[in-house]
Amino acid sequence: xxxxxxxxxxxxxxxxxxxxxxxxxxxxxxxxxxxxxxxxxxxxxxxxxxxxxxxxxxxxxxxxxxxxxxxxxxxxxxxxxxxxxxxxxxxxxxxxxxxxxxxxxxxxxxxxxxxxxx
Amino acid sequence: xxxxxxxxxxxxxxxxxxxxxxxxxxxxxxxxxxxxxxxxxxxxxxxxxxxxxxxxxxxxxxxxxxxxxxxxxxxxxxxxxxxxxxxxxxxxxxxxxxxxxxxxxxxx
Numbered sequence: 001x002x003x004x005x006x007x008x009x010x011x012x013x014x015x016x017x018x019x020x021x022x023x024x025x026x027x028x029x030x031x032x033x034x035x036x037x038x039x040x041x042x043x044x045x046x047x048x049x050x051x052x053x054x055x056x057x058x059x060x061x062x063x064x065x066x067x068x069x070x071x072x073x074x075x076x077x078x079x080x081x082x083x084x085x086x087x088x089x090x091x092x093x094x095x096x097x098x099x100x101x102x103x104x105x106x107x108x109x110x111x112x113x114x115x116x117x118x
Numbered sequence: 119x120x121x122x123x124x125x126x127x128x129x130x131x132x133x134x135x136x137x138x139x140x141x142x143x144x145x146x147x148x149x150x151x152x153x154x155x156x157x158x159x160x161x162x163x164x165x166x167x168x169x170x171x172x173x174x175x176x177x178x179x180x181x182x183x184x185x186x187x188x189x190x191x192x193x194x195x196x197x198x199x200x201x202x203x204x205x206x207x208x209x210x211x212x213x214x215x216x217x218x219x220x221x222x223x224x225x226x
Contacts, residue, residue, distance in 0.1 A: 045205055105154075
């Protein structure tokens with residue numbers, strides 16, 4: 001059974017840092033592109049970052065230079081290092097597996113809440 | 119960036135109704151369009167990929183159509199478990215994807 005389990009969320013002050021983790025199981029992790037998607041309370045879905053099987057990384061302008069996605073295939077783990085956090089980064093963060101040529105997300109974690117507040 | 123616009127933003131319907139949700143892209147995205155269902159407190163669930171392909175395990179009452187800039191998600195006969203929020207997502211510019219703002223489907 002495919003499972004994605006996020007951890008590492010919590011309360012952090014503006015300007016602070018946080019590292020999220022996503023533990024994958026039930027599939028060959030190294031063979032899939034992986035993504036982070038976030039959702040502020042009551043709002044829609046926003047793509048945050050992606051990492052390919054070769055370790056290539058991608059970000060939208062809203063987080064580029066502040067967030068870093070990485071993966072450790074030996075540990076079946078995905079990470080998101082978030083620096084210079086802002087109130088607008090407050091959201092539930094989901095990790096998701098990309099399929100169908102990397103074009104859609106068939107499995108998602110349960111999400112981890114990040115709250116940026118003083 | 120490719121912008122995705124869904125309509126309506128919310129919709130009230132009854133069990134057994136046929137429902138259609140529309141998604142429009144700001145530029146042509148061929149058939150690189152996916153649909154997700156999200157229930158409160160849960161992660162999104164993939165329903166339709168590549169505009170019209172049904173994801174494994176998804177009931178056949180869900181269908182998708184369209185290409186270019188205009189797409190639709192249709193639920194042929196609403197069931198109680200279908201009341202949720204639906205999102206479209208473009209993957210033309212993958213991995214840099216974008217989502218629509220969502221359509222909330224409520225019980226009338």
